[in-house]
Amino acid sequence: MNHYETVFILNPVLSEDQIKETVKKYEELLISKGAKMISKENWGLKKLAYAIQHKKSGFYHLFEYTVEGDAINALELEFRRDERIMRYLTVALDKHAIAWAEKRRNRNKKTA
Amino acid sequence: MSNIEQQAKGKKDGEIRYLTPLNIETAKAKKYCMFQKSGIKYVDYKDADFLMRFINEQGKILPRRLTGTSLKYQRKVAVAVKRARHIALMPYVADLLK
Numbered sequence: 001m002n003h004y005e006t007v008f009i010l011n012p013v014l015s016e017d018q019i020k021e022t023v024k025k026y027e028e029l030l031i032s033k034g035a036k037m038i039s040k041e042n043w044g045l046k047k048l049a050y051a052i053q054h055k056k057s058g059f060y061h062l063f064e065y066t067v068e069g070d071a072i073n074a075l076e077l078e079f080r081r082d083e084r085i086m087r088y089l090t091v092a093l094d095k096h097a098i099a100w101a102e103k104r105r106n107r108n109k110k111t112a
Numbered sequence: 113m114s115n116i117e118q119q120a121k122g123k124k125d126g127e128i129r130y131l132t133p134l135n136i137e138t139a140k141a142k143k144y145c146m147f148q149k150s151g152i153k154y155v156d157y158k159d160a161d162f163l164m165r166f167i168n169e170q171g172k173i174l175p176r177r178l179t180g181t182s183l184k185y186q187r188k189v190a191v192a193v194k195r196a197r198h199i200a201l202m203p204y205v206a207d208l209l210k
Contacts, residue, residue: 049202050200089198091157104156
Protein backbone atom coordinates (compact mmCIF):
# COMPACT_ATOMS: atom_id res chain seq x y z
CA MET A 1 0.00 0.00 0.00
CA ASN A 2 1.31 3.39 -0.98
CA HIS A 3 0.26 6.83 0.03
CA TYR A 4 -1.09 8.99 -2.80
CA GLU A 5 -2.65 12.35 -3.34
CA THR A 6 -4.78 13.35 -6.32
CA VAL A 7 -5.88 16.81 -7.39
CA PHE A 8 -8.43 17.05 -10.16
CA ILE A 9 -10.19 19.97 -11.81
CA LEU A 10 -13.82 19.66 -12.79
CA ASN A 11 -15.49 21.54 -15.60
CA PRO A 12 -17.00 24.82 -14.27
CA VAL A 13 -20.22 24.44 -16.27
CA LEU A 14 -21.36 21.49 -14.13
CA SER A 15 -24.18 21.91 -11.64
CA GLU A 16 -23.65 21.29 -7.96
CA ASP A 17 -25.38 17.90 -8.10
CA GLN A 18 -23.25 16.79 -11.03
CA ILE A 19 -20.10 17.75 -9.14
CA LYS A 20 -21.15 15.84 -6.05
CA GLU A 21 -22.02 12.83 -8.19
CA THR A 22 -18.66 12.93 -9.99
CA VAL A 23 -16.66 13.25 -6.80
CA LYS A 24 -18.65 10.41 -5.26
CA LYS A 25 -18.08 8.24 -8.34
CA TYR A 26 -14.29 8.51 -8.01
CA GLU A 27 -14.36 8.03 -4.29
CA GLU A 28 -16.36 4.84 -4.72
CA LEU A 29 -14.05 3.72 -7.51
CA LEU A 30 -11.07 4.07 -5.18
CA ILE A 31 -12.81 2.32 -2.32
CA SER A 32 -13.81 -0.54 -4.62
CA LYS A 33 -10.09 -0.94 -5.44
CA GLY A 34 -9.35 -1.34 -1.76
CA ALA A 35 -8.31 2.25 -1.03
CA LYS A 36 -8.47 3.80 2.39
CA MET A 37 -9.52 7.45 2.10
CA ILE A 38 -7.56 9.69 4.43
CA SER A 39 -8.97 13.05 3.49
CA LYS A 40 -11.10 14.81 0.93
CA GLU A 41 -10.88 18.49 0.25
CA ASN A 42 -13.06 20.74 -1.81
CA TRP A 43 -11.32 23.95 -2.83
CA GLY A 44 -14.40 25.19 -4.65
CA LEU A 45 -14.43 27.24 -7.84
CA LYS A 46 -10.96 28.62 -8.45
CA LYS A 47 -9.58 30.80 -11.17
CA LEU A 48 -7.07 28.97 -13.39
CA ALA A 49 -3.66 30.48 -14.06
CA TYR A 50 -4.25 29.87 -17.78
CA ALA A 51 -7.22 28.73 -19.85
CA ILE A 52 -7.88 24.98 -20.15
CA GLN A 53 -10.39 23.97 -22.84
CA HIS A 54 -11.20 27.69 -23.21
CA LYS A 55 -12.33 27.85 -19.59
CA LYS A 56 -10.81 30.20 -17.07
CA SER A 57 -12.02 28.55 -13.86
CA GLY A 58 -12.67 25.12 -12.46
CA PHE A 59 -13.76 23.17 -9.39
CA TYR A 60 -10.72 21.82 -7.55
CA HIS A 61 -10.91 18.65 -5.46
CA LEU A 62 -8.19 16.89 -3.51
CA PHE A 63 -8.13 13.26 -2.37
CA GLU A 64 -5.57 11.69 -0.08
CA TYR A 65 -5.58 7.93 0.28
CA THR A 66 -3.56 4.76 0.56
CA VAL A 67 -3.99 2.14 -2.15
CA GLU A 68 -2.08 -0.44 -4.17
CA GLY A 69 -0.27 1.06 -7.14
CA ASP A 70 -2.38 -0.78 -9.74
CA ALA A 71 -5.46 1.20 -8.76
CA ILE A 72 -3.83 4.44 -9.92
CA ASN A 73 -3.84 3.24 -13.53
CA ALA A 74 -7.54 2.44 -13.31
CA LEU A 75 -8.30 5.80 -11.72
CA GLU A 76 -6.34 7.78 -14.29
CA LEU A 77 -7.89 5.82 -17.14
CA GLU A 78 -11.32 6.84 -15.84
CA PHE A 79 -10.15 10.44 -15.52
CA ARG A 80 -9.00 10.48 -19.13
CA ARG A 81 -12.28 9.04 -20.37
CA ASP A 82 -14.37 11.49 -18.38
CA GLU A 83 -14.95 14.81 -20.10
CA ARG A 84 -16.06 16.43 -16.85
CA ILE A 85 -12.44 16.20 -15.63
CA MET A 86 -10.34 18.94 -17.18
CA ARG A 87 -7.03 18.12 -15.47
CA TYR A 88 -5.72 15.72 -12.85
CA LEU A 89 -2.49 15.12 -10.99
CA THR A 90 -1.62 12.12 -8.84
CA VAL A 91 1.45 12.25 -6.64
CA ALA A 92 2.96 9.58 -4.42
CA LEU A 93 3.74 10.97 -0.98
CA ASP A 94 6.96 10.24 0.88
CA LYS A 95 7.30 10.44 4.65
CA HIS A 96 7.99 14.17 4.69
CA ALA A 97 5.01 14.80 2.43
CA ILE A 98 2.75 12.74 4.69
CA ALA A 99 3.89 14.74 7.71
CA TRP A 100 3.28 17.98 5.85
CA ALA A 101 -0.18 16.84 4.64
CA GLU A 102 -1.17 16.06 8.21
CA LYS A 103 0.08 19.42 9.45
CA ARG A 104 -1.74 21.19 6.66
CA ARG A 105 -4.96 19.35 7.47
CA ASN A 106 -4.80 20.34 11.12
CA ARG A 107 -4.10 23.94 10.19
CA ASN A 108 -7.07 24.00 7.80
CA LYS A 109 -9.28 22.50 10.46
CA LYS A 110 -8.30 25.24 12.86
CA THR A 111 -9.03 28.06 10.44
CA ALA A 112 -12.25 26.49 9.20
CA MET B 113 37.77 86.63 -7.29
CA SER B 114 38.20 87.04 -3.61
CA ASN B 115 34.79 85.50 -3.18
CA ILE B 116 35.87 82.30 -4.87
CA GLU B 117 39.03 82.25 -2.86
CA GLN B 118 37.07 82.64 0.30
CA GLN B 119 34.81 79.84 -0.69
CA ALA B 120 37.71 77.56 -1.49
CA LYS B 121 39.29 78.39 1.80
CA GLY B 122 36.07 77.87 3.67
CA LYS B 123 35.68 74.48 2.04
CA LYS B 124 39.10 73.47 3.15
CA ASP B 125 38.33 74.49 6.69
CA GLY B 126 35.07 72.60 6.72
CA GLU B 127 36.54 69.50 5.12
CA ILE B 128 36.56 66.51 7.43
CA ARG B 129 39.70 64.46 7.34
CA TYR B 130 39.71 61.02 8.81
CA LEU B 131 42.74 59.53 10.43
CA THR B 132 41.36 55.99 10.22
CA PRO B 133 39.55 54.76 7.13
CA LEU B 134 35.78 54.79 7.31
CA ASN B 135 34.14 51.51 8.13
CA ILE B 136 32.02 50.95 5.03
CA GLU B 137 30.38 47.54 4.62
CA THR B 138 31.31 46.21 1.23
CA ALA B 139 30.58 42.52 1.85
CA LYS B 140 27.11 41.56 0.65
CA ALA B 141 24.77 39.59 2.92
CA LYS B 142 25.52 35.90 2.61
CA LYS B 143 22.82 33.94 0.78
CA TYR B 144 21.36 30.95 2.50
CA CYS B 145 19.03 28.09 1.72
CA MET B 146 15.74 28.99 3.30
CA PHE B 147 14.62 25.36 3.42
CA GLN B 148 17.61 24.25 5.44
CA LYS B 149 17.43 27.32 7.64
CA SER B 150 13.75 26.98 8.50
CA GLY B 151 13.70 23.17 8.43
CA ILE B 152 11.20 22.65 5.62
CA LYS B 153 11.41 19.05 4.42
CA TYR B 154 8.74 18.98 1.72
CA VAL B 155 8.05 21.58 -0.96
CA ASP B 156 4.31 21.67 -1.49
CA TYR B 157 3.12 22.22 -5.06
CA LYS B 158 -0.33 23.22 -3.78
CA ASP B 159 0.99 26.37 -2.12
CA ALA B 160 1.35 28.63 -5.14
CA ASP B 161 1.86 31.80 -3.08
CA PHE B 162 4.94 30.30 -1.48
CA LEU B 163 6.38 29.11 -4.78
CA MET B 164 6.02 32.65 -6.16
CA ARG B 165 9.33 33.49 -4.43
CA PHE B 166 11.18 31.13 -6.72
CA ILE B 167 9.96 32.43 -10.07
CA ASN B 168 10.53 35.69 -11.89
CA GLU B 169 7.84 37.93 -13.31
CA GLN B 170 7.65 35.88 -16.48
CA GLY B 171 6.93 32.76 -14.46
CA LYS B 172 10.38 31.24 -14.99
CA ILE B 173 12.11 29.33 -12.22
CA LEU B 174 14.90 31.43 -10.71
CA PRO B 175 18.41 29.95 -10.63
CA ARG B 176 20.11 28.88 -7.43
CA ARG B 177 22.69 31.60 -7.74
CA LEU B 178 19.94 34.18 -7.17
CA THR B 179 17.82 32.48 -4.53
CA GLY B 180 20.61 30.75 -2.62
CA THR B 181 18.65 27.49 -2.40
CA SER B 182 20.75 24.37 -1.93
CA LEU B 183 20.87 21.87 -4.78
CA LYS B 184 18.78 19.32 -2.91
CA TYR B 185 15.92 21.74 -2.45
CA GLN B 186 16.29 23.45 -5.80
CA ARG B 187 15.39 20.13 -7.44
CA LYS B 188 12.33 19.87 -5.23
CA VAL B 189 11.33 23.47 -5.92
CA ALA B 190 11.63 22.85 -9.67
CA VAL B 191 9.41 19.76 -9.47
CA ALA B 192 6.87 21.58 -7.29
CA VAL B 193 6.67 24.55 -9.65
CA LYS B 194 6.17 22.22 -12.61
CA ARG B 195 3.40 20.37 -10.80
CA ALA B 196 1.73 23.62 -9.82
CA ARG B 197 1.83 24.67 -13.46
CA HIS B 198 0.21 21.44 -14.58
CA ILE B 199 -2.82 21.92 -12.35
CA ALA B 200 -3.08 25.59 -13.36
CA LEU B 201 -2.15 27.03 -9.97
CA MET B 202 0.75 28.81 -11.64
CA PRO B 203 1.17 30.02 -15.21
CA TYR B 204 3.56 28.47 -17.73
CA VAL B 205 4.08 31.88 -19.30
CA ALA B 206 3.19 35.21 -17.79
CA ASP B 207 3.92 38.87 -18.00
CA LEU B 208 4.20 41.28 -15.08
CA LEU B 209 3.45 38.57 -12.56
CA LYS B 210 4.84 40.60 -9.68
